Amino acid sequence: MGYRICLIEGDGIGHEVVPAARAVLEATGLPLEFVEAEAGWETFERRGTSVPEETVEKILSCHATLFGAATSPTRKVPGFFGAIRYLRRRLDLYANVRPAKSRPIPNSRPGVDLVIVRENTEGLYVEQERRYLDVAIADAVISKKASERIGRVALRIAEGRTRKTLHIAHKANVLPLTQGLFLDTVREAAKDFPLVNVQDIIVDNCAMQLVMRPERFDVIVTTNLLGDILSDLTAGLVGGLGLAPSANIGDTTAVFEPVHGSAPDIAGQGIANPTAAILSAAMMLDYLGEKEAARKVERAVDLALEEGPLTPDLGGSATTKAFTEAVIRALGRV
Ligand SMILES: NC(=O)C1=CN([C@@H]2O[C@H](COP(=O)(O)OP(=O)(O)OC[C@H]3O[C@@H](n4cnc5c(N)ncnc54)[C@H](O)[C@@H]3O)[C@@H](O)[C@H]2O)C=CC1
Numbered sequence: 001m002g003y004r005i006c007l008i009e010g011d012g013i014g015h016e017v018v019p020a021a022r023a024v025l026e027a028t029g030l031p032l033e034f035v036e037a038e039a040g041w042e043t044f045e046r047r048g049t050s051v052p053e054e055t056v057e058k059i060l061s062c063h064a065t066l067f068g069a070a071t072s073p074t075r076k077v078p079g080f081f082g083a084i085r086y087l088r089r090r091l092d093l094y095a096n097v098r099p100a101k102s103r104p105i106p107n108s109r110p111g112v113d114l115v116i117v118r119e120n121t122e123g124l125y126v127e128q129e130r131r132y133l134d135v136a137i138a139d140a141v142i143s144k145k146a147s148e149r150i151g152r153v154a155l156r157i158a159e160g161r162t163r164k165t166l167h168i169a170h171k172a173n174v175l176p177l178t179q180g181l182f183l184d185t186v187r188e189a190a191k192d193f194p195l196v197n198v199q200d201i202i203v204d205n206c207a208m209q210l211v212m213r214p215e216r217f218d219v220i221v222t223t224n225l226l227g228d229i230l231s232d233l234t235a236g237l238v239g240g241l242g243l244a245p246s247a248n249i250g251d252t253t254a255v256f257e258p259v260h261g262s263a264p265d266i267a268g269q270g271i272a273n274p275t276a277a278i279l280s281a282a283m284m285l286d287y288l289g290e291k292e293a294a295r296k297v298e299r300a301v302d303l304a305l306e307e308g309p310l311t312p313d314l315g316g317s318a319t320t321k322a323f324t325e326a327v328i329r330a331l332g333r334v
Protein backbone atom coordinates (compact mmCIF):
# COMPACT_ATOMS: atom_id res chain seq x y z
CA MET A 1 0.00 0.00 0.00
CA GLY A 2 1.27 3.50 -0.75
CA TYR A 3 1.00 6.71 1.24
CA ARG A 4 -0.53 9.99 0.10
CA ILE A 5 1.54 12.88 1.42
CA CYS A 6 0.33 16.48 1.29
CA LEU A 7 3.14 18.99 0.74
CA ILE A 8 2.69 22.65 1.69
CA GLU A 9 5.74 24.81 1.02
CA GLY A 10 4.24 28.01 2.46
CA ASP A 11 6.51 31.06 2.30
CA GLY A 12 10.20 32.03 2.27
CA ILE A 13 12.56 29.11 2.83
CA GLY A 14 9.56 26.77 2.87
CA HIS A 15 9.99 26.81 -0.94
CA GLU A 16 13.54 25.49 -0.47
CA VAL A 17 13.37 23.04 2.42
CA VAL A 18 10.14 21.22 1.46
CA PRO A 19 11.45 20.18 -2.01
CA ALA A 20 14.67 19.05 -0.25
CA ALA A 21 12.68 16.87 2.17
CA ARG A 22 10.61 15.54 -0.74
CA ALA A 23 13.80 14.49 -2.56
CA VAL A 24 14.93 12.57 0.52
CA LEU A 25 11.50 10.96 0.93
CA GLU A 26 11.62 9.88 -2.74
CA ALA A 27 15.08 8.41 -2.20
CA THR A 28 13.74 6.08 0.55
CA GLY A 29 12.07 4.05 -2.21
CA LEU A 30 8.79 3.90 -0.28
CA PRO A 31 5.59 4.05 -2.35
CA LEU A 32 4.67 7.71 -1.85
CA GLU A 33 2.26 9.88 -3.77
CA PHE A 34 2.59 13.65 -3.29
CA VAL A 35 -0.28 16.12 -3.32
CA GLU A 36 0.69 19.79 -3.37
CA ALA A 37 -1.34 22.42 -1.55
CA GLU A 38 -0.88 26.07 -0.69
CA ALA A 39 -1.08 28.18 2.47
CA GLY A 40 0.54 31.20 4.05
CA TRP A 41 1.15 34.89 3.42
CA GLU A 42 1.75 34.63 -0.34
CA THR A 43 -1.49 32.66 -0.64
CA PHE A 44 -3.27 35.36 1.38
CA GLU A 45 -1.94 38.09 -0.91
CA ARG A 46 -2.98 36.18 -4.01
CA ARG A 47 -6.31 34.73 -2.89
CA GLY A 48 -7.45 36.73 0.13
CA THR A 49 -7.17 33.76 2.50
CA SER A 50 -4.07 32.16 4.01
CA VAL A 51 -5.64 28.69 4.02
CA PRO A 52 -8.02 27.98 1.10
CA GLU A 53 -10.65 25.36 1.86
CA GLU A 54 -9.20 23.04 -0.81
CA THR A 55 -5.94 22.92 1.21
CA VAL A 56 -7.86 21.56 4.21
CA GLU A 57 -9.58 19.04 1.92
CA LYS A 58 -6.25 17.94 0.45
CA ILE A 59 -4.74 17.49 3.94
CA LEU A 60 -7.72 15.40 4.98
CA SER A 61 -7.45 13.27 1.81
CA CYS A 62 -3.82 12.37 2.67
CA HIS A 63 -2.21 10.13 5.27
CA ALA A 64 -0.01 12.97 6.56
CA THR A 65 1.22 16.47 5.66
CA LEU A 66 4.64 18.12 5.48
CA PHE A 67 4.49 21.89 5.96
CA GLY A 68 7.40 24.31 5.33
CA ALA A 69 6.85 27.65 7.04
CA ALA A 70 4.50 30.60 6.76
CA THR A 71 5.10 34.31 7.25
CA SER A 72 2.92 36.30 9.64
CA PRO A 73 3.04 40.09 9.81
CA THR A 74 3.56 41.67 13.26
CA ARG A 75 0.83 44.23 12.53
CA LYS A 76 -2.87 43.42 12.35
CA VAL A 77 -3.92 42.82 8.73
CA PRO A 78 -7.71 42.63 8.18
CA GLY A 79 -8.77 39.13 7.12
CA PHE A 80 -5.35 37.54 7.70
CA PHE A 81 -4.81 34.57 10.01
CA GLY A 82 -1.62 32.57 10.60
CA ALA A 83 -1.71 29.46 8.39
CA ILE A 84 -0.13 26.92 10.73
CA ARG A 85 -1.96 28.27 13.78
CA TYR A 86 -5.24 27.99 11.87
CA LEU A 87 -4.49 24.42 10.77
CA ARG A 88 -3.59 23.37 14.32
CA ARG A 89 -6.97 24.56 15.59
CA ARG A 90 -9.07 23.63 12.56
CA LEU A 91 -7.71 20.05 12.44
CA ASP A 92 -7.47 19.80 16.25
CA LEU A 93 -3.75 18.96 16.07
CA TYR A 94 -3.49 19.23 19.81
CA ALA A 95 -0.03 17.77 20.41
CA ASN A 96 3.06 19.62 19.22
CA VAL A 97 5.97 17.23 19.66
CA ARG A 98 9.41 18.84 19.38
CA PRO A 99 12.47 16.64 19.94
CA ALA A 100 15.94 18.14 20.47
CA LYS A 101 18.86 15.77 20.12
CA SER A 102 22.63 16.27 20.00
CA ARG A 103 24.00 16.11 16.47
CA PRO A 104 27.56 15.36 15.31
CA ILE A 105 28.54 18.98 14.68
CA PRO A 106 30.79 21.23 16.80
CA ASN A 107 28.06 23.69 17.86
CA SER A 108 25.71 21.00 19.18
CA ARG A 109 25.82 20.41 22.94
CA PRO A 110 26.56 16.74 23.72
CA GLY A 111 24.27 14.57 25.84
CA VAL A 112 20.99 16.23 24.83
CA ASP A 113 18.08 13.92 24.05
CA LEU A 114 14.81 15.48 25.07
CA VAL A 115 11.30 16.10 23.78
CA ILE A 116 9.15 19.16 24.35
CA VAL A 117 5.45 18.37 24.24
CA ARG A 118 3.61 21.63 23.67
CA GLU A 119 -0.16 22.04 24.05
CA ASN A 120 -1.14 23.26 20.60
CA THR A 121 -4.71 24.56 20.62
CA GLU A 122 -5.19 27.06 23.44
CA GLY A 123 -3.27 29.21 25.96
CA LEU A 124 -2.44 32.63 24.50
CA TYR A 125 -2.77 31.15 21.00
CA VAL A 126 -6.56 31.50 21.08
CA GLU A 127 -5.61 34.90 19.59
CA GLN A 128 -8.23 36.87 21.51
CA GLU A 129 -6.83 40.38 21.82
CA ARG A 130 -8.52 43.69 22.56
CA ARG A 131 -7.21 47.22 22.61
CA TYR A 132 -8.66 50.04 24.71
CA LEU A 133 -6.79 53.26 23.93
CA ASP A 134 -3.32 52.66 25.40
CA VAL A 135 -4.09 49.32 27.00
CA ALA A 136 -4.22 45.96 25.21
CA ILE A 137 -5.44 42.67 26.66
CA ALA A 138 -4.90 39.08 25.48
CA ASP A 139 -6.84 36.10 26.81
CA ALA A 140 -5.09 32.88 27.77
CA VAL A 141 -7.46 29.91 27.77
CA ILE A 142 -6.55 26.75 29.66
CA SER A 143 -9.08 23.92 29.80
CA LYS A 144 -9.03 20.72 31.78
CA LYS A 145 -9.82 18.74 28.62
CA ALA A 146 -6.89 20.08 26.58
CA SER A 147 -4.52 19.87 29.55
CA GLU A 148 -5.48 16.28 30.20
CA ARG A 149 -5.08 15.11 26.61
CA ILE A 150 -1.69 16.80 26.14
CA GLY A 151 -0.62 15.49 29.55
CA ARG A 152 -1.49 11.95 28.49
CA VAL A 153 0.42 12.31 25.21
CA ALA A 154 3.51 13.47 27.13
CA LEU A 155 3.12 10.72 29.74
CA ARG A 156 2.83 8.05 27.02
CA ILE A 157 5.95 9.41 25.30
CA ALA A 158 7.84 9.45 28.62
CA GLU A 159 6.69 5.91 29.45
CA GLY A 160 8.15 4.68 26.15
CA ARG A 161 11.59 6.22 26.76
CA THR A 162 14.53 4.89 28.76
CA ARG A 163 14.59 7.52 31.50
CA LYS A 164 10.79 7.75 31.84
CA THR A 165 10.97 11.26 33.28
CA LEU A 166 8.44 14.03 32.72
CA HIS A 167 8.84 17.65 33.79
CA ILE A 168 5.69 19.76 33.82
CA ALA A 169 6.93 23.29 33.04
CA HIS A 170 4.49 25.96 34.29
CA LYS A 171 4.01 29.39 35.84
CA ALA A 172 1.34 28.42 38.37
CA ASN A 173 3.03 30.53 41.06
CA VAL A 174 1.90 33.67 39.19
CA LEU A 175 -1.16 32.35 37.34
CA PRO A 176 -2.68 29.80 39.74
CA LEU A 177 -6.03 29.61 37.92
CA THR A 178 -4.82 29.02 34.35
CA GLN A 179 -1.32 27.57 34.77
CA GLY A 180 -2.47 25.93 38.05
CA LEU A 181 -5.27 24.11 36.23
CA PHE A 182 -2.76 22.84 33.66
CA LEU A 183 -0.35 21.66 36.35
CA ASP A 184 -2.98 19.97 38.53
CA THR A 185 -4.62 18.26 35.55
CA VAL A 186 -1.35 16.78 34.23
CA ARG A 187 -0.42 15.69 37.78
CA GLU A 188 -3.81 13.96 38.10
CA ALA A 189 -3.38 12.19 34.72
CA ALA A 190 0.07 11.03 35.86
CA LYS A 191 -1.59 8.75 38.47
CA ASP A 192 -2.37 6.41 35.55
CA PHE A 193 1.35 6.24 34.64
CA PRO A 194 3.10 4.86 37.74
CA LEU A 195 6.30 4.08 35.82
CA VAL A 196 6.86 7.72 34.90
CA ASN A 197 8.85 9.92 37.27
CA VAL A 198 6.88 13.19 37.20
CA GLN A 199 8.32 16.47 38.47
CA ASP A 200 7.05 19.99 38.17
CA ILE A 201 9.27 22.95 37.45
CA ILE A 202 8.59 26.68 37.15
CA VAL A 203 9.20 27.61 33.54
CA ASP A 204 11.81 30.34 34.12
CA ASN A 205 13.92 27.95 36.19
CA CYS A 206 13.33 25.33 33.48
CA ALA A 207 14.79 27.72 30.87
CA MET A 208 17.88 28.30 33.04
CA GLN A 209 18.32 24.58 33.78
CA LEU A 210 17.97 23.79 30.06
CA VAL A 211 20.90 26.08 29.32
CA MET A 212 23.02 24.88 32.26
CA ARG A 213 22.23 21.16 32.35
CA PRO A 214 20.14 20.11 29.34
CA GLU A 215 21.18 16.46 29.75
CA ARG A 216 18.99 16.12 32.88
CA PHE A 217 15.78 16.57 30.85
CA ASP A 218 13.86 13.78 29.13
CA VAL A 219 10.29 14.89 28.31
CA ILE A 220 8.89 18.35 29.12
CA VAL A 221 5.17 19.13 28.82
CA THR A 222 3.99 22.72 28.84
CA THR A 223 1.40 25.20 27.59
CA ASN A 224 1.35 26.68 24.10
CA LEU A 225 3.43 29.90 24.22
CA LEU A 226 5.86 28.54 26.83
CA GLY A 227 6.45 25.49 24.61
CA ASP A 228 6.99 27.72 21.58
CA ILE A 229 9.72 29.64 23.40
CA LEU A 230 11.37 26.66 25.15
CA SER A 231 11.57 24.72 21.88
CA ASP A 232 13.53 27.49 20.16
CA LEU A 233 15.84 27.43 23.18
CA THR A 234 16.35 23.67 22.89
CA ALA A 235 16.88 24.05 19.12
CA GLY A 236 19.67 26.50 19.97
CA LEU A 237 21.27 23.95 22.29
CA VAL A 238 21.73 21.38 19.55
CA GLY A 239 22.83 23.57 16.65
CA GLY A 240 20.02 25.97 15.82
CA LEU A 241 16.65 26.22 14.12
CA GLY A 242 17.98 24.68 10.93
CA LEU A 243 18.08 21.33 12.78
CA ALA A 244 14.83 21.27 14.78
CA PRO A 245 11.89 19.16 13.56
CA SER A 246 8.34 18.95 14.92
CA ALA A 247 5.02 17.18 14.62
CA ASN A 248 1.51 18.60 15.07
CA ILE A 249 -0.54 15.53 15.91
CA GLY A 250 -4.30 15.09 16.30
CA ASP A 251 -6.60 12.09 16.44
CA THR A 252 -7.36 12.10 12.70
CA THR A 253 -4.28 13.48 10.97
CA ALA A 254 -0.86 15.06 11.56
CA VAL A 255 1.12 17.93 10.06
CA PHE A 256 4.92 17.80 10.28
CA GLU A 257 6.98 20.99 10.09
CA PRO A 258 10.39 22.37 10.95
CA VAL A 259 10.30 24.48 14.13
CA HIS A 260 11.73 27.42 12.18
CA GLY A 261 9.82 30.08 10.27
CA SER A 262 10.10 31.46 6.75
CA ALA A 263 13.53 33.06 7.47
CA PRO A 264 13.09 36.14 5.24
CA ASP A 265 16.73 37.13 5.92
CA ILE A 266 18.04 34.17 3.88
CA ALA A 267 15.04 33.20 1.71
CA GLY A 268 15.63 32.87 -2.03
CA GLN A 269 19.39 32.36 -1.72
CA GLY A 270 19.33 28.54 -1.76
CA ILE A 271 21.32 28.30 1.49
CA ALA A 272 18.65 27.29 4.03
CA ASN A 273 19.51 24.25 6.09
CA PRO A 274 17.01 21.53 5.05
CA THR A 275 17.82 19.30 8.07
CA ALA A 276 14.83 20.41 10.16
CA ALA A 277 12.46 19.69 7.27
CA ILE A 278 14.16 16.35 6.49
CA LEU A 279 13.98 15.29 10.17
CA SER A 280 10.31 16.38 10.21
CA ALA A 281 9.80 14.08 7.21
CA ALA A 282 11.49 11.30 9.24
CA MET A 283 9.04 11.94 12.10
CA MET A 284 6.26 11.67 9.51
CA LEU A 285 7.57 8.26 8.34
CA ASP A 286 7.63 7.12 11.98
CA TYR A 287 4.00 8.31 12.41
CA LEU A 288 3.04 6.36 9.26
CA GLY A 289 4.54 3.21 10.81
CA GLU A 290 7.65 3.21 8.56
CA LYS A 291 9.97 3.00 11.59
CA GLU A 292 12.97 1.55 9.76
CA ALA A 293 12.86 4.16 6.98
CA ALA A 294 12.50 6.91 9.61
CA ARG A 295 15.59 5.64 11.46
CA LYS A 296 17.53 5.42 8.20
CA VAL A 297 16.74 9.01 7.22
CA GLU A 298 17.84 10.23 10.66
CA ARG A 299 21.08 8.23 10.45
CA ALA A 300 21.73 9.59 6.94
CA VAL A 301 21.26 13.15 8.25
CA ASP A 302 23.77 12.50 11.05
CA LEU A 303 26.25 11.01 8.58
CA ALA A 304 25.90 14.01 6.24
CA LEU A 305 26.32 16.41 9.19
CA GLU A 306 29.41 14.52 10.30
CA GLU A 307 31.03 14.45 6.87
CA GLY A 308 29.73 17.77 5.50
CA PRO A 309 29.53 19.93 3.52
CA LEU A 310 27.54 22.10 5.96
CA THR A 311 25.18 24.99 5.22
CA PRO A 312 26.16 28.56 6.33
CA ASP A 313 24.09 28.46 9.57
CA LEU A 314 26.45 25.68 10.70
CA GLY A 315 29.59 27.49 9.58
CA GLY A 316 29.90 25.94 6.11
CA SER A 317 29.23 27.25 2.62
CA ALA A 318 27.12 24.44 1.15
CA THR A 319 23.83 25.12 -0.60
CA THR A 320 20.54 23.52 0.41
CA LYS A 321 20.86 21.34 -2.69
CA ALA A 322 24.42 20.20 -1.94
CA PHE A 323 23.57 19.21 1.63
CA THR A 324 20.40 17.42 0.49
CA GLU A 325 22.43 15.46 -2.05
CA ALA A 326 24.85 14.48 0.72
CA VAL A 327 21.93 13.16 2.79
CA ILE A 328 20.62 11.18 -0.20
CA ARG A 329 24.08 9.69 -0.84
CA ALA A 330 24.37 8.79 2.86
CA LEU A 331 20.97 7.10 2.70
CA GLY A 332 22.55 4.54 0.42
CA ARG A 333 25.11 3.67 3.13
CA VAL A 334 23.00 3.36 6.29
N1 LIG B 1 5.70 27.45 11.92
C1 LIG B 1 5.81 28.55 11.20
O1 LIG B 1 5.31 28.63 10.10
C2 LIG B 1 6.58 29.68 11.77
C3 LIG B 1 6.55 30.88 11.13
N2 LIG B 1 7.26 31.94 11.60
C4 LIG B 1 7.22 33.16 10.80
O2 LIG B 1 8.46 33.29 10.08
C5 LIG B 1 8.79 34.65 9.91
C6 LIG B 1 10.22 34.90 10.35
O3 LIG B 1 10.31 34.70 11.77
P1 LIG B 1 11.68 34.67 12.57
O4 LIG B 1 11.38 35.04 13.95
O5 LIG B 1 12.71 35.40 11.81
O6 LIG B 1 12.06 33.13 12.69
P2 LIG B 1 12.78 32.15 11.66
O7 LIG B 1 12.75 30.81 12.26
O8 LIG B 1 12.19 32.29 10.32
O9 LIG B 1 14.31 32.66 11.60
C7 LIG B 1 15.08 32.91 12.77
C8 LIG B 1 16.58 32.90 12.41
O10 LIG B 1 16.98 31.55 12.17
C9 LIG B 1 17.49 31.39 10.86
N3 LIG B 1 16.96 30.14 10.30
C10 LIG B 1 15.72 29.63 10.48
N4 LIG B 1 15.59 28.49 9.81
C11 LIG B 1 16.77 28.26 9.18
C12 LIG B 1 17.23 27.24 8.31
N5 LIG B 1 16.45 26.20 7.97
N6 LIG B 1 18.49 27.34 7.85
C13 LIG B 1 19.29 28.36 8.19
N7 LIG B 1 18.90 29.35 9.02
C14 LIG B 1 17.64 29.30 9.49
C15 LIG B 1 16.96 32.58 10.07
O11 LIG B 1 17.80 32.89 8.98
C16 LIG B 1 16.90 33.67 11.13
O12 LIG B 1 18.14 34.29 11.26
C17 LIG B 1 7.75 35.44 10.69
O13 LIG B 1 6.81 35.96 9.76
C18 LIG B 1 7.11 34.44 11.62
O14 LIG B 1 5.77 34.75 11.91
C19 LIG B 1 8.07 31.83 12.70
C20 LIG B 1 8.15 30.65 13.37
C21 LIG B 1 7.38 29.49 12.97
Ligand SMILES: O=C(O)CCCC(=O)C(=O)O
Pocket residue numbers: 070071072082083084085228259
Ligand atom coordinates in the same frame (compact mmCIF):
# COMPACT_ATOMS: atom_id res chain seq x y z
O1 LIG C 1 1.98 31.68 12.52
C1 LIG C 1 3.14 32.04 12.60
O2 LIG C 1 3.61 32.99 11.97
C2 LIG C 1 4.12 31.34 13.46
C3 LIG C 1 3.49 30.51 14.51
C4 LIG C 1 4.41 30.55 15.70
C5 LIG C 1 4.40 29.24 16.35
O3 LIG C 1 3.48 28.90 16.98
C6 LIG C 1 5.54 28.37 16.12
O4 LIG C 1 6.66 28.86 15.99
O5 LIG C 1 5.34 27.17 16.13
